[in-house]
Amino acid sequence: MxxxxxxxxxxxxxxxxxxxxxxxxxxxxxxxxxxxxxxxxxxxxxxxxxxxxxxxxxxxxxxIDWNSDVAMSEKDEALLRFEETVAEILDEQDLAPECPQCREYMLEAGEQLISGEQFRPRIPEALGQAVLEAPFALTVYMCPSCFTVQTTLAENDRHHVARRLSEASTRRTGGHP
Known part of the structure; x- marks a missing residue:
């Protein structure tokens, strides 16, 4: 085998x-x-x-098959151009998370907007309100090596969640930390 x-x-x-x-x-x-x-x-x-x-x-x-050598050379050049483009894109990004599958740095592919119709929030007892409410955005990352896709909460919405949790803590303790 x-x-x-x-x-x-x-x-x-x-x-x-x-x-x-x-x-x-x-x-x-x-x-x-x-x-x-x-x-x-x-x-x-x-x-x-x-x-x-x-x-x-x-x-x-x-x-030696010269035709296959030319094809390999073209593949090598294409791979080199691919790697150069990936490096340029990564240089432009503020955040480049590691792929959970292969540990390569992921490319920011875009943003996905989530509306109220697509999201049903959970309301924890400890908070008394939703941790996250729609609409919000997810930043979509893609691995250029294994093409795994991953999403994280967009930066602006992270601040909203942090503020919401902080204000809820302040209300529960009567304004005392």
Whole structure:
């Protein structure tokens, strides 16, 4: 049984001998071919020797496919442009949270407005009112590596919640901290 390591989430993806390896990681759904993919064969020494021979043939200068080298060069350039653009976007952001999935910095993708029809607040007994009332906004972040999406309360609405909780505490204690 051979095992492929996903270059994005580092999961081991096993596959049976004679079967084609997965094209996409079943854990993070990223493409597994090409960039930083590592294949590990677990089996007999004969299989390892066969693989070494195949790799030697692939590395032989007389077997170079120049068309595939040009395509790889274009892919490398596209990846480099992608990484440069991601770095520029991150430099512009005030906040760049880490992705909970792969720990890359996330890009701010936009803002989602939540109206009263889309949100039903919970009213805790200790507070006597909702912690958060609609309308409010969520800042949407996207990971450029594994494409996980995460939302956080927008900065302006954070201040409203903090003020609401602070005022409720002051009312309960009669103005004393």
């Amino acid at each position: 051979a095992v492929t390591i996903c270059p994005w989430c580092q999961s081991e993806v096993p596959h049976e001998e004679g079967e084609e390896p997965e094209k996409f990681c079943p854990v993070c759904d990223n493409e597994m071919d090409g960039y930083r993919t590592l294949r590990v064969n677990v089996g007999s020494e004969e299989e390892e020797e066969e693989q070494e021979e195949e790799e030697a043939e692939e590395n032989d200068d007389s077997a």
